[in-house]
Structure formats: structure tokens, C-alpha cells
Amino acid sequence: MDGEVSRRLFLKGLGGVALVLGLPGLGRAQGNRGRATYNWDEFSYVYLIDVTKCIGCGMCVQACKRENMVPDGFFRTWIERYRIGEGGRVEVDSPNGGLNGFSSTIVDFKVTKAFFVPKMCNHCKNTPCTQVCPVGASYTTRDGVVLVDEKHCIGCGYCVQACPYGSRYLHPVTHVADKCTWCYHRITKGLRPACVMACPVKARELGNMKDEQDPVRRAIATEPVLVLRPELLTKPNCYYKGLDKEVR
Amino acid sequence: MALLVIVVLVIFHIVRTLFTPPSFGKFGHYRADNLAEQMSRETIHGESNSCEPCHGEKNKSWAIEAHGSVQCEVCHGPLGWHVSEGAKVGKMPVTRQVSLCLRCHDRLDGRRANFPQIVPTEHLKKVGGEMGPEVCLGCHDPHAPAIGG
Numbered sequence: 001m002d003g004e005v006s007r008r009l010f011l012k013g014l015g016g017v018a019l020v021l022g023l024p025g026l027g028r029a030q031g032n033r034g035r036a037t038y039n040w041d042e043f044s045y046v047y048l049i050d051v052t053k054c055i056g057c058g059m060c061v062q063a064c065k066r067e068n069m070v071p072d073g074f075f076r077t078w079i080e081r082y083r084i085g086e087g088g089r090v091e092v093d094s095p096n097g098g099l100n101g102f103s104s105t106i107v108d109f110k111v112t113k114a115f116f117v118p119k120m121c122n123h124c125k126n127t128p129c130t131q132v133c134p135v136g137a138s139y140t141t142r143d144g145v146v147l148v149d150e151k152h153c154i155g156c157g158y159c160v161q162a163c164p165y166g167s168r169y170l171h172p173v174t175h176v177a178d179k180c181t182w183c184y185h186r187i188t189k190g191l192r193p194a195c196v197m198a199c200p201v202k203a204r205e206l207g208n209m210k211d212e213q214d215p216v217r218r219a220i221a222t223e224p225v226l227v228l229r230p231e232l233l234t235k236p237n238c239y240y241k242g243l244d245k246e247v248r
Numbered sequence: 249m250a251l252l253v254i255v256v257l258v259i260f261h262i263v264r265t266l267f268t269p270p271s272f273g274k275f276g277h278y279r280a281d282n283l284a285e286q287m288s289r290e291t292i293h294g295e296s297n298s299c300e301p302c303h304g305e306k307n308k309s310w311a312i313e314a315h316g317s318v319q320c321e322v323c324h325g326p327l328g329w330h331v332s333e334g335a336k337v338g339k340m341p342v343t344r345q346v347s348l349c350l351r352c353h354d355r356l357d358g359r360r361a362n363f364p365q366i367v368p369t370e371h372l373k374k375v376g377g378e379m380g381p382e383v384c385l386g387c388h389d390p391h392a393p394a395i396g397g
Contacts, residue, residue: 038287055359057352059322066326067292083357101351102358114357139278149282152269185289194293200318200352201363 038188043143044209045182045237048216048225049118052242053203056081056116058098063198065099067183074169075099076180077120077195082246085109090246117247118204120195121146121167121180122228122236129159129168129179138177144237145184148177164232182206294327310391314364323348323390349384 056079064070064077079098083091089109095102102116123146130138130146137153140146148159148168153176160168160177171178183193187206191197196204207216219225219241226243227236240247274280299320300307310316321327324340331337346368355365368379377383387395 052360055352055363056356059351063293063322063326081356081358100347101354102356104354104356111357116358136272136277136279139276141283142275147282147286149279149285151285152279152282181286184286186291186293188287189291191291191293191295197293197295197319198322200315200322202317 040141040143040188042208042210045123045144045187046207046209046216046220047120047123047182047238048205048207048219048241049238050203050205050241051115051117051244051247053201054079054116054118055201055203056098056102057200058101059198059200060118060195060204061097061099063194064180067186067194068181070178071172074172074178076167076178077118080117080119080247081114082117082244083107083111083114084244084246085111113244115242115244117240117243118195119165119167119228120238121163121182122165122234122238123180123182125235125237126233128162128164128234132158132162134158141184145182145187146179147181147184148179150174150176150178153177164229164234290328292326292328293321298327306391313392314394315390315392344382344385346379346381346384349388349390 058079061075061077061079064075068076070076075097077097078094079102080092080094081098081102083093085091085107086109091107091109093102093105098116123140123144125144127140127146130140133139133153134156135152135154137149138146138159139149150171155170155175155177157170157177160170163179168177168179170176183191183195186193193204193206196206205216207214207220209217209220211217220239223241225239225241227239228243229248230236269279269281271280272278275283296319303320307320323343324330329338330340350368353365355367359365372379372383375387377386
């Protein structure tokens, strides 16, 4: 396993010299796009999903797969379709995570309302997943992103079980925990996450709570928004507009 | 006894030092080096302006059409498949299949009423045509999808 080998080398003293010295300069863009330097103290990321806009095309799932090389059958983000009928009947489906979009399948009740709900890691403030990690491989960055150190992770899967949103999985090749990073390699270069970039209807947006002019910050402050499963007190940083009570 | 305690403490300290990565704890209970590793990962997709250096003029005319909010890479594939370090490395895939159009425009429960969508069989009946793998492109140009202005 790559992670184990790397760690072993690290322990033998071949891990190299620490690279991180205050972060400015580290986020240098590889091309000519984006910002030249990155200072994480200027950012506090939040994510806003507008359920009323989502059309369930699955382009976000596809872009995430390609950007992050997510293995087949696993998802860092996925879309669920909720169909609700008379008498409170609910049908939820997510064929292949919505990777290829949805088709008009039949349900045996009259649908009175229906909507698509994109899901992903909520990058919670009180995140259960990092708390249970026995080796400190899962952590929250100063700018509010929950990450996994794949070289340090031992693949115990404890965090996968701890996440109440089902946002993590054990990677079938590396055998360590994997999850949405809000495309940390992109946002620190001034690019949008792949899912946000790919959404044709602007149902997904990433914002910065430290920027007073940020439209997402304004939307969260001035419009009705909800989070998934607030009763768990995980304080998600992923907000939803137009969320129905049936969504879990 | 005291000697034993000291020996145990020394061994513990040595083992702890050996097993803790050098940058662990610098910013919190994690390996700080991982931040740089995460940030330095290569991007596969570009951004809305990534196509402009080579396809600028076309980009401008397409951007005002109904599909102006759809990024090039959504239909054509990631920039990284096409360009690497400023050089062309592969041809962008061009998908002409009905299935690509229907991902967004097939009438489904859950799609808001004001979003353009069709039931393919009904639409073809109305406009006259037979279902085929590229039937949409017979009338609609994906870069300017509206018909008759």
C-alpha cells in the first residue's frame, strides 16, 4: 500500500524537510490562471446548494470524478432524486450517484413534488470524522476545509462510520479514507471547485465568509437556508436553499 | 525502580519522536506537510476563461447564447485531456449523442417547469422526425440552440 510505504520511509527519517512555512507562496498556480499566492487566514469557506435550481444533470458528479480520479462506484459528491406523493410516500433514487443523469422511471404513486438534492461532505465545524481519527490523519484546515492526509491515514475506516452524511469511503486502491476536499488544489489557486464550475444552472456555489462582498455569504445571511440534519449539532458549512423536510 | 521509570520514559520519548512525522502539530493535530501536498495536486479542469487563449472569438459568440452558462468542459471534457503545460496533448472529445442533450433536457419529475425540457417522442412527433443517435443536432446547434433566433 502506497500510504504505508510512504509512512515507513517517513519514520526512517527519509521523509524530507518540512515544506510548510506560513503558507504564502505555496498556492502558486501551475498555469497562468488564478492567484499567485494563498493566505488561508483570508478565507473561511462555505458552500451553498440551491435545490430549486438543480436539474439533476449529473455534470457535477462527472466533473468531480474526473478532477479527483474518484474510483468507479464511489462518490465524493452525488445527487439524490426525491419524489414525494400523496399520503407522504417518498421515493429516493440515485442511479450511479447521478453520474449519468437521471431517467424518467415510474413510481407507483402520484408524485406531488419532486426535486434533486446534490450531496457531498458538509465540512462541518463540529466534525465527528476528525474527532474519531486515531492517528490525526483527518483534520480541518484553518480556512474550514476537512481533509484527509492519505500518507498518514491507516485506513481503519472509523471516520467513514462516524460521518452521519455518508460522505467518506475507503479508497479501493489506496485503502485509505477519501472524501470531498472542496477541490482544495483548485480553490487555493483561485479556481472554483470542479462541481461548481461544471454546474450549468449555478445550483452549486462556494463562498468565503471572510469576504463582506461575497454573494454566498450574503445569501446565507439574508435568505432562508437550512443544513442537513441540524439535530446532530455538527454545524455543517454546506447550506441548502429550498430544502424539504423529507431530505436526510 | 526509579531507573526503570527513567528507562521507560526515555524509550517512550525515542519511540514517540521516531513515529511522529516532522511537521505534525505545526498547525494542529495533523501533519502540516499535507497541506502543501493537497495544494500542489494538478488540476484537471480549467476555468471559464481557460479556452480563450486559443478559442477566444468562438467563446465570445457562444457565451451570449442560451448555453452561455454551460462551461465548455462540461460537454467537451476536461482541459487537462486537451492541453498540458501550454501544448496540445489530445483532441477534445465531441459528443453528438442524444443522451448528452437529454441529461439536461429530458422531462423529469424534479425539473423546474421553466427549464427547457422535452419528452423526446412527443417532441419528434410535433416537429417531425425519427429518433436517431444524433437527431437533436439535425435542428439544434449546441452552441446556439434556439431555433429561429
